[in-house]
Amino acid sequence: MIREPAEPIRLGMVGGGKDAFIGGVHRIAARLDGTYRLVAGALSSTPDKARASGEALGLPRVYDDWASMLAGERALPEDERIEAVSVVTPNHVHHPVAKAFADAGIHVICDKPLAVNAGQADELVRTTDASGVVFGVTYNYTGYPMVRQARAMVRDGRLGELRKVIIEYNQGWLADALENEGVKQAEWRTDPARSGAAGAIGDIGSHAENLVSTVTGLELEAICADLTTFVPGRRLDDDGNLLLRFRGGARGVLIASQVQVGDENDLRLRVYGSDGALTWHQEQPNRLWFVPNGAPPQLLTRNGPGLHGDALAAARIPPGHPEGYLEAFANVYAEIASAIRGGTGDFPTVRDGARGVRFIETTVASAASDAKWTPFPTETAS
Amino acid sequence: MIREPAEPIRLGMVGGGKDAFIGGVHRIAARLDGTYRLVAGALSSTPDKARASGEALGLPRVYDDWASMLAGERALPEDERIEAVSVVTPNHVHHPVAKAFADAGIHVICDKPLAVNAGQADELVRTTDASGVVFGVTYNYTGYPMVRQARAMVRDGRLGELRKVIIEYNQGWLADALENEGVKQAEWRTDPARSGAAGAIGDIGSHAENLVSTVTGLELEAICADLTTFVPGRRLDDDGNLLLRFRGGARGVLIASQVQVGDENDLRLRVYGSDGALTWHQEQPNRLWFVPNGAPPQLLTRNGPGLHGDALAAARIPPGHPEGYLEAFANVYAEIASAIRGGTGDFPTVRDGARGVRFIETTVASAASDAKWTPFPTETAS
């Protein structure tokens, strides 16, 4: 379904200037369906760079820093000021920015991981509840139509009782010490000050956790983690392997690595139940394998026959014409827009983000422990 | 490479209103990289629908028909009027609209096939030459990064002397008479008045011809075509199989069908030379197989190792994160924008469009002939 609203949402952006990768992705996601118009930005923590980046994009309102932007926008008439802000800074800056804008009643779209510790995350949950803003976290893989198909099939009982989940996020681009060779994307990801306590497990393991939770609805009970740093001199883990136990008896394996040479963005999910199984692979995202117990495997395709309405709604073009990462990302933006406009919205919330932070913390704790199982904390009562 | 210019091109659109599919695709393609801003439209041949469609999109300037739009825009100051127009009407309307706007010095982006006969097509070539406008034809598959990689590898001699090409565009969605069941996309495609003399061979065979020409640079010498209408009552071919002979001795097979049950948009190209071979498949467009003669096959991936600059320039996001049809379409728009702004542009031109019309005409003639080979006309001297 191609969405093209007459009235785009006025969007601001914090972070995402020159040299940043993910800022450009967020802007495409916001723009692709015409659901947002980017009208203001404080695109860097360095004022000069913030200004230069904003001007290069032709933004109507360019600010030196996020505090000035917040102040500047609040000074505008309500029908001019930004309605929502995208927070695409390094991880440690998510919390102060998101909190400030949410407190001001501006809707927040925040990159993952939500925060660098659970205390920050819980505070964002409380702030969101108090302010009533829409708060989306860009776990972008949830936006793929076939992920929504998988979720619907699990929810509808097509797999029977869930037994096992295998989730992998295989990458190889950090097999060498690129952080010492001037590669910005490698630098901040391997720097505890900017990334938090975890490397691969925070950067991509968190996506893996979210995808499992989104598709299966299973709740983690305990984790057994082995984290390793393979590249000499690196300060954070670059490889993580986890055994998972879910409430109710399901079991799982989670693999998140950035040193598996040759793997690109090889995010794979397998879910097995008593009555069927599903397999999805991000690198071929328009396909979903479904195997009913005792029958031949079926290959479901985006916009193809037999799909659930959730999946059809998330697809723009005919089957066989591939949609990809940017379209999925745009789906997350579009669903947040729907919620901002007062409709329902199907997107990862601040609570998903807070659970993700807990996943990272529990994994790091398990890796440091001699006990086999580290319990996964039940949700905060915040 | 993510492109985000400060100054988008002012774009108008003719056709592409409610119920049209391809109009929405063109708008996403124009918007995705921020290279265009859609400011005017005459989105239907029915004035009411044209107005309603334009308002639904929040277009600044909504016109009843393309002639009014042309007049209205010419009356505006030069820095306000549209710089380019997208022509996304049914095939038989391409020629008058494109000619009128080009004559007025407005750049043209026209859907394929360029026109319904070679006479129209040649006139558009002459008009383009005379007016000096940029004229792009949206053979969108040429926009895929790995298609550009394939083209570069052929051009650089990596395959040696070309021997054989197998091109297929396999679809199955017209295996039943959907044109009798109210499916708009099926109706106009099977109606000679709107589609021209060819069905499948015009709709998708023309993409196949263009892809071969783009990647290999080979020139057709003669065609031997077998066109069939399988679905009872259908008025145009729904299946075409061709033997191809190229100047210089290469041979080829072209398959274009819309009744191959289960095939979605299964466009596949194989090119074989004396020193190597390439395989590309639109449904997995981020991959290109290269087999050097006598060595193991290599799997080249978008933005992965070993790619040509042409391919790298057309990719936005890291390897393994799939880009798809819309991104490829946007690449064609972005390259046309580059030419409009005075730079070089890498896109299919009006001459490619005219050759495509000749391909359709020659194929239809061959299908009606008892002679094995029907010569492919050399390019017009227009």
Place this chain on the structure above:
Amino acid sequence: MIREPAEPIRLGMVGGGKDAFIGGVHRIAARLDGTYRLVAGALSSTPDKARASGEALGLPRVYDDWASMLAGERALPEDERIEAVSVVTPNHVHHPVAKAFADAGIHVICDKPLAVNAGQADELVRTTDASGVVFGVTYNYTGYPMVRQARAMVRDGRLGELRKVIIEYNQGWLADALENEGVKQAEWRTDPARSGAAGAIGDIGSHAENLVSTVTGLELEAICADLTTFVPGRRLDDDGNLLLRFRGGARGVLIASQVQVGDENDLRLRVYGSDGALTWHQEQPNRLWFVPNGAPPQLLTRNGPGLHGDALAAARIPPGHPEGYLEAFANVYAEIASAIRGGTGDFPTVRDGARGVRFIETTVASAASDAKWTPFPTETAS
């Protein structure tokens, strides 16, 4: 189903000595299921080599030439002499050997193509009818379980009315002039005296024809062929592309090439009907794709759920444990054995072989003709 009879059939072999490839394959096929015991051989046209080859295999009875073998075996008591003979000589020798043994009441297993012209082939049909022997032709691909599944599904109407067939046998190993570099397998295949009038089309195109006929039951009506010799100095075609018309209105494309660099034994069959489609690929022979019109594709697997009895009977081991070329070849041998023992047998007969020879002749004639369509001869009235 693993077959292991207590009483193997006594087998002789003509051809297949040192340096021959296919002889060893036939011996494995005969031995794999324990259905035959090789007890006599005249393994070469050169007596010294025939003796040395037979002794190297430890054959009980080694002969200098096939005539001596025929005489020698006839002199033995009936319960000692060979019951069947495998003819694995170069193509031009098939006819005299097969005829002589059949005339003597010895069952014949003959490699394909059956003969080098239709006259020879027809004579073998008449000889077989007159003598009452079992005469099998080793179109080995028919032995794959999933080919039998495909045949059963077509026969059972699962595809509805057949519309289109695409059959390819893609190879690349003759992309260079290996016949000039001492490669025996290349030498005889490119030598008209030993191979007959056709190169690639005879060697592998004939397998393609047989596979189509076996699976679909369609009868050829006319052929339009383009044969090419790409490698300089080669004396037979190394690339063939055909348009096919079948009685009743189905259409087809046949590709058989030995110069498509990088292709190994890439035999692929696609069959499209009004109600469904099938795809099979020899390089992954344990899989068969079935797409019911309007429903998701299903992946049928050897010995997996939903298979026809014909396919189950031809499989030895559980699904997921791959069976391959040798097992399929052994299935042809086992079915011939079943017929020799007086049961039914599911294997390509001398009539299939004769039709195959006609296919080669018609293709060569078409390639030399300016007419688009060369009629396929109706079966001989022999």
Place this chain on the structure above:
Amino acid sequence: MIREPAEPIRLGMVGGGKDAFIGGVHRIAARLDGTYRLVAGALSSTPDKARASGEALGLPRVYDDWASMLAGERALPEDERIEAVSVVTPNHVHHPVAKAFADAGIHVICDKPLAVNAGQADELVRTTDASGVVFGVTYNYTGYPMVRQARAMVRDGRLGELRKVIIEYNQGWLADALENEGVKQAEWRTDPARSGAAGAIGDIGSHAENLVSTVTGLELEAICADLTTFVPGRRLDDDGNLLLRFRGGARGVLIASQVQVGDENDLRLRVYGSDGALTWHQEQPNRLWFVPNGAPPQLLTRNGPGLHGDALAAARIPPGHPEGYLEAFANVYAEIASAIRGGTGDFPTVRDGARGVRFIETTVASAASDAKWTPFPTETAS
């Protein structure tokens, strides 16, 4: 390379009568290359069934039980008696039979797991050393040509320093309680008395362990196992997930499940080093992916370009013609035959079998432990 020796080895078999699956597989493996001739058998623990099974196969010498067979064969002249015995009984019978024949100087080919505990396994190691017989364990996956290619590439340093191994043996056929529905293959595998202390981990996890050891040469240091029984009432694990630590710092994940619906014999190995990576999949065994760090992936194919001599020697037929499970099994038999004939032999030995038993025991111990890591015992000093 097709092997066809003039003098096959005289083979006996214990177990493998009617209703047994693996006996037939061993017989094909022994027969396929002509390297063995089965001349004697005690094919069941039930004398009547043993006789009937032997007669159905036409065995020259049929015995009521293995002790009679051992006695009977010893009474024969040395050039008539069996030279080797295949032990294909349920697991708990391996030890007494193998020991008795080895003690008698008869070479042993034993199914895996070698024994039901480490004490038995060690005794077989000592017996083998003392008697000097050849003792092969049919870890059949080691016989695949592309597994040998992988091993050679690791050994030659093509992957650099090994970092990580992911090994999976995914099956789904025991997702339901088939052991209660009269399926013999399910009955003994889920019966501790016949299978030993482990279910899936013993049946297929042991293959996984052996494949890792064979290809990488890595030595296990510690195991962290989570074993689960998903099917109600089942007495042994049907799902196992392990974290692995190898001496020298490499890490691993091992998955072995028989309840993953839809998975057939999906044995997959991925090996990652500092300089490259390998991926192999049993269901497509003729392929091996190799990714050099920083270069495009290469697809190596059996008998294709660029292969090591070890891999070429294990292939019989041209690339693209698939070889499968039975051919790999036959390779193990052929290599054992080579050793029996006094040559070198490339096959899993009794020591590999003993290590495999230790793997099962350590895994079961880890699953019962609260400690994260259970050390893997260093090899016995026997």
